[in-house]
Amino acid sequence: xxxxxxxxxxxxxxxxxxxxxxxxxxxxxxxxxxxxxxxxxxxxxxxxxxxxxxxxxxxxxxxxxxxxxxxxxxxxxxxxxxxxxxxxxxxxxxxxxxxxxxxxxxxxxxxxxxxxxxxxxxxxxxxxxxxxxxxxxxxxxxxxxxxxxxxxxxxxxxxxxxxxxxxxxxxxxxxxxxxxxxxxxxxxxxxxxxxxxxxxxxxxxxxxxxxxxxxxxxxxxxxxxxxxxxxxxxxxxxxxxxxxxxxxxxxxxxxxxxxxxxxxxxxxxxxxxxxxxxxxxxxxxxxxxxxxxxxxxxxxxxxxxxxxxxxxxxxxxxxxxxxxxxxxxxxxxxxxxxxxxxxxxxxxxxxxxxxxxxxxxxxxxxxxxxxxxxxxxxxxxxxxxxxxxxxxxxxxxxxxxxxxxxxxxxx
Amino acid sequence: xxxxxxxxxxxxxxxxxxxxxxxxxxxxxxxxxxxxxxxxxxxxxxxxxxxxxxxxxxxxxxxxxxxxxxxxxxxxxxxxxxxxxxxxxxxxxxxxxxxxxxxxxxxxxxxxxxxxxxxxxxxxxxxxxxxxxxxxxxxxxxxxxxxxxxxxxxxxxxxxxxxxxxxxxxxxxxxxxxxxxxxxxxxxxxxxxxxxxxxxxxxxxxxxxxxxxxxxxxxxxxxxxxxxxxxxxxxxxxxxxxxxxxxxxxxxxxxxxxxxxxxxxxxxxxxxxxxxxxxxxxxxxxxxxxxxxxxxxxxxxxxxxxxxxxxxxxxxxxxxxxxxxxxxxxxxxxxxxxxxxxxxxxxxxxxxxxxxxxxxxxxxxxxxxxxxxxxxxxxxxxxxxxxxxxxxxxxxxxxxxxxxxxxxxxxxxxxxxxxxxxxxxxxxxxxxxxxxxxxxxxxxxxxxxxxxxxxxxxxxxxxxxxxxxxxx
Numbered sequence: 001x002x003x004x005x006x007x008x009x010x011x012x013x014x015x016x017x018x019x020x021x022x023x024x025x026x027x028x029x030x031x032x033x034x035x036x037x038x039x040x041x042x043x044x045x046x047x048x049x050x051x052x053x054x055x056x057x058x059x060x061x062x063x064x065x066x067x068x069x070x071x072x073x074x075x076x077x078x079x080x081x082x083x084x085x086x087x088x089x090x091x092x093x094x095x096x097x098x099x100x101x102x103x104x105x106x107x108x109x110x111x112x113x114x115x116x117x118x119x120x121x122x123x124x125x126x127x128x129x130x131x132x133x134x135x136x137x138x139x140x141x142x143x144x145x146x147x148x149x150x151x152x153x154x155x156x157x158x159x160x161x162x163x164x165x166x167x168x169x170x171x172x173x174x175x176x177x178x179x180x181x182x183x184x185x186x187x188x189x190x191x192x193x194x195x196x197x198x199x200x201x202x203x204x205x206x207x208x209x210x211x212x213x214x215x216x217x218x219x220x221x222x223x224x225x226x227x228x229x230x231x232x233x234x235x236x237x238x239x240x241x242x243x244x245x246x247x248x249x250x251x252x253x254x255x256x257x258x259x260x261x262x263x264x265x266x267x268x269x270x271x272x273x274x275x276x277x278x279x280x281x282x283x284x285x286x287x288x289x290x291x292x293x294x295x296x297x298x299x300x301x302x303x304x305x306x307x308x309x310x311x312x313x314x315x316x317x318x319x320x321x322x323x324x325x326x327x328x329x330x331x332x333x334x335x336x337x338x339x340x341x342x343x344x345x346x347x348x349x350x351x352x353x354x355x356x357x358x359x360x361x362x363x364x365x366x367x368x369x370x371x372x373x374x375x376x377x378x379x380x381x382x383x384x385x386x387x388x389x390x391x392x393x394x395x396x397x398x399x400x401x402x403x404x405x406x407x408x409x410x411x
Numbered sequence: 412x413x414x415x416x417x418x419x420x421x422x423x424x425x426x427x428x429x430x431x432x433x434x435x436x437x438x439x440x441x442x443x444x445x446x447x448x449x450x451x452x453x454x455x456x457x458x459x460x461x462x463x464x465x466x467x468x469x470x471x472x473x474x475x476x477x478x479x480x481x482x483x484x485x486x487x488x489x490x491x492x493x494x495x496x497x498x499x500x501x502x503x504x505x506x507x508x509x510x511x512x513x514x515x516x517x518x519x520x521x522x523x524x525x526x527x528x529x530x531x532x533x534x535x536x537x538x539x540x541x542x543x544x545x546x547x548x549x550x551x552x553x554x555x556x557x558x559x560x561x562x563x564x565x566x567x568x569x570x571x572x573x574x575x576x577x578x579x580x581x582x583x584x585x586x587x588x589x590x591x592x593x594x595x596x597x598x599x600x601x602x603x604x605x606x607x608x609x610x611x612x613x614x615x616x617x618x619x620x621x622x623x624x625x626x627x628x629x630x631x632x633x634x635x636x637x638x639x640x641x642x643x644x645x646x647x648x649x650x651x652x653x654x655x656x657x658x659x660x661x662x663x664x665x666x667x668x669x670x671x672x673x674x675x676x677x678x679x680x681x682x683x684x685x686x687x688x689x690x691x692x693x694x695x696x697x698x699x700x701x702x703x704x705x706x707x708x709x710x711x712x713x714x715x716x717x718x719x720x721x722x723x724x725x726x727x728x729x730x731x732x733x734x735x736x737x738x739x740x741x742x743x744x745x746x747x748x749x750x751x752x753x754x755x756x757x758x759x760x761x762x763x764x765x766x767x768x769x770x771x772x773x774x775x776x777x778x779x780x781x782x783x784x785x786x787x788x789x790x791x792x793x794x795x796x797x798x799x800x801x802x803x804x805x806x807x808x809x810x811x812x813x814x815x816x817x818x819x820x821x822x823x824x825x826x827x828x829x830x831x832x833x834x835x836x837x838x839x840x841x842x843x844x845x846x847x848x849x850x851x852x853x854x855x856x857x858x859x860x861x862x863x864x865x866x867x868x869x870x871x872x873x874x875x876x877x878x879x880x881x882x883x
Contacts, residue, residue: 035771036764036765036769038765038771040770041774043497043774043775043778044752045497045500046494068739068763068768069739069740069764070739070740072740073739076742077758084756084761085755299517300524302526312494316533317533318525318533320517321532323517324487324516324531325487325489331492331774332489332492332493335492335774336494
C-alpha cells in the first residue's frame with residue numbers, strides 16, 4: 001500500500017492518493033458499507049454500475065462471519081476477494097460497525113474486545129481476530145481496539161502479525177472523549193510500525209461539537225505521510241469536520257441506516273459547486289420542506305429522483321414507480337435507493353433537511369444514494385485541490401443552519 | 412379501484428354495444444361474432460416439433476418470444492429483488508402482472524395515465540396480465556360469482572363491489588399488457604357436481620360478452636377446469652370462437668399428478684395448432700418439461716422466486732436447500748454447470764451464511780432460480796428445434812440435499828412436492844428411440860399408445876394404471 005498527499009487546504013485538510021490492491025483511490029474517500037462483504041442491497045453485478053474506482057473501496061467487519069461460515073472454509077475459498085467474486089476491489093477490515101457489531105466497551109477487558117452482535121455478545125481476543133484476518137486476507141485492516149496499552153505493548157505480536165497477513169495494518173486509536181487519553185494513545189500508536197491509523201470510538205453518541213478538538217488533537221500527533229481512517233462519522237458536517245482535521249478515509253453506516261429509514265437525496269451536486277448554496281436556494285425557490293417519496297404528490301411524477309443524475313436508478317426509473325414500490329413494500333425500492341442515497345445524504349441533509357426523502361423499505365434508493373454520497377466526496381476533493389475547501393465547508397454548514405432554523409420556524 | 416359497480420345496479424353496458432348478448436348459449440352465433448370482431452391474433456409460428464412438443468415463435472407487440480417459455484410473476488409491477496436490466500440479461504421474455512394487485516395499487520387508471528405498465532416499470536419486453544378473478548376469489552372474503560360477474564367486498568371500505576368480464580378487460584387494457592385474460596368463472600378444482608357445468612357455460616357466456624362488447628382485446632384466453640367431460644364441451648366452444656390463444660388453468664390447486672397430466676394432454680390435443688397454449692400456475696421444472704412434451708407453450712408460477720426467498724435453489728438434480736447446515740462448508744457453487752453470475756462467483760457456503768439473514772441472499776437465489784428457468788425454456792426450445800434427444804444424464808444425487816424421490820401413495824400428493832410425482836430415469840432398457848417424446852434435464856417422456864408414461868427404475872408404466880416411483 002502506498003499513500004501520498006497531493007494537496008493541502010489551509011485548515012489542515014488534505015487530498016491524497018491511496019494505492020492499494022489494484023486500485024488508485026483519491027482521498028478523502030468513502031468506504032462503502034457492507035454486510036458480509038456485499039452491500040446490503042446492491043448485488044455485485046449492479047455494483048459495477050457505480051463510479052469506479054470510488055466504489056471499489058469496501059468496508060467489512062470480520063465479525064460478520066462469526067456464524068454461518070467457518071474460517072477454515074473462508075481460507076479454502078481463498079479469502080474474501082475469492083469468496084465474494086470481487087477481485088478488483090479493496091477490502092478494509094474494521095472490527096466494529098454499528099449495524100451488526102457494536103463495541104461494548106464495558107465488557108472489554110485485557111483479554112479482548114467485546115461486541116454485541118446478532119449472535120449475542122462476543123468476546124474477541126487479539127489472537128482470534130488475527131486468525132480472522134489471516135483467513136479473510138483483506139487489503140487493509142484495523143487492529144482490534146480495546147485496552148490499547150495491552151495490545152500496543154505486544155511488539156512481538158505486531159511484527160509476526162505483519163508477516164502473516166500481508167495486508168496493510170492500521171493502528172487503532174481509541175481513548176473515548178478524553179483528549180489526554182486520546183493523545184497518549186495516538187503517541188504510542190504513532191510510534192508503531194503501522195501503515196495507517198484508524199480512529200475509533202466516534203459516532204457512539206458523543207456530541208458533534210466535541211469532534212473538532214478531539215480530532216485535531218489526534219491528527220496533530222500523527223505523521224502526515226500515513227493515511228487516517230475514521231469510523232462512525234457519517235453526517236455531512238461530520239465528514240467535513242473530519243476532512244478539516246486531516247482524515248482521509250471515512251467509513252460509516254449512515255447510508256445503510258438512511259436507506260433503511262427511507263431517505264433519498266435530490267440535491268444536484270454540480271450546482272452546489274458552481275453556485276454555492278445560497279444561490280441554489282433562491283434559484284429554485286425551494287423552501288426546504290420535506291419531500292416524501294411515499295407522498296401522493298409523487299404518484300404521477302414521471303421524473304427521475306434527480307434530473308441529470310447518472311446513477312442506474314435515475315437513468316431507468318421514475319419517482320412514480322419508486323413511490324409505488326415503497327407503498328407496496330417491495331424490495332426493489334431499497335436496491336434502487338442504496339445505489340443513490342449514500343453519495344448524497346451528507347450534502348443534502350446538511351444543506352436542505354427538507355430535501356431528505358423519507359420513505360420506508362426503500363429498495364431502489366440504495367443505488368441512487370451511494371452514487372450521490374460518492375459524488376459528495378468527489379466535490380470535497382476538488383474543493384481541496386482548488387483551494388476552496390474552507391469556503392465550501394463554511395457555506396455548507398451555514399446554509400444548513402439557516403434551513404434548520406427556517407424549517408423550525410415554519411413547522 | 413377495481414370494477415367499481417355496486418351489486419344492485421344492472422350490469423354496465425359495454426361502451427360501443429349498448430345491449431350485451433342474451434345469456435343464451437349459442438355457439439354458432441358467437442363464433443361468427445368472434446371471427447368478425449376479435450383482432451387477428453399474432454399467432455404462433457411453429458419452428459420445430461417432436462411428437463406433440465412444439466418449439467415456436469410467438470409475436471407480441473413488445474417482443475418476439477420463443478416457446479416453450481416460462482414467465483416469472485411480477486405481482487405488483489416488479490419481480491421481487493431483481494431489476495429489469497437483470498431480467499433482460501437472463502433472457503426473460505414475458506413477465507406476468509397481477510391485475511387485482513395493480514388495480515388496487517397504484518390503480519389501472521394511474522398506470523394508464525403514465526403510459527401503461529411497460530412505461531411504468533420500464534420493461535421493454537412483453538407483459539401478460541390475468542383477469543383478476545382468481546386472486547379475488549382466493550384472497551377476498553365473501554367473494555362470490557354470479558351471472559353478472561364476481562361480487563366481492565372492497566378491501567378498502569368493505570362496500571359490495573362487482574367485477575364484470577367487460578370491466579376486467581377494460582382494466583387490463585388500461586394496464587396495457589401484450590396478453591390479457593378473459594374473466595372466467597373460477598371454480599375450485601376439488602368441487603364436483605353441477606357447479607362445474609354451470610361454471611363452464613358461464614365462462615363461455617362471459618367470453619361472448621367480451622367479444623361482443625368489442626373490447627379491443629389483444630388476446631383472449633379461456634380458463635378451464637379439471638373435469639374432462641365438461642371440458643370437451645368447453646374446449647370445443649372456445650375453439651369455435653377462434654380466440655387468439657388458450658389458457659389451461661385451475662390446475663395448480665392440489666389435484667394429483669395423474670389428473671394434471673391427463674387434463675393437459677386432452678386439452679392440447681383438442682386445441683388448435685396455430686394458437687399458443689398457456690398452462691397457468693405451473694412452475695416446477697419437471698412439470699414444465701412434461702407439459703411441453705404434451706404440446707403446451709407457456710407457463711407461469713411464483714415458485715422459483717418464492718422458493719428462493721426460503722433459501723432453496725433450483726438445480727438439475729432437483730432442489731438445493733442452502734439453509735441446511737451441511738452447506739456451511741461446501742465450497743462448490745450451487746450448480747457447477749450453471750453459467751449465472753451467482754454460480755460463477757459464489758460458493759454454497761457463502762450463500763448459506765446469507766440466506767434468511769440478509770436480503771442479498773434472497774436476491775442472489777432469485778437471480779439464480781430465474782436464470783435456471785430461463786435456461787430451461789431455451790433448452791426446451793432448442794432441443795425441440797434441433798430434434799435432439801439428449802439422453803438423460805443419469806443423475807442420481809445422493810448428497811442428501813436434493814429432494815429425494817419418494818414412493819408415491821395412491822392418494823393426492825399435493826403440489827408441494829412435485830419431484831415426488833415423477834420418476835427419474837436410471838436406466839433405459841429395451842426402449843426404442845422412437846418411443847421418446849422428449850428428453851430434457853434428466854427426464855425422458857415416452858410415448859405410449861393413448862397416453863404418456865414416465866419410466867421408473869426399470870419399470871414401464873402406463874399412466875392409465877397409475878405409476879410407482881422408483882426409490883432412489
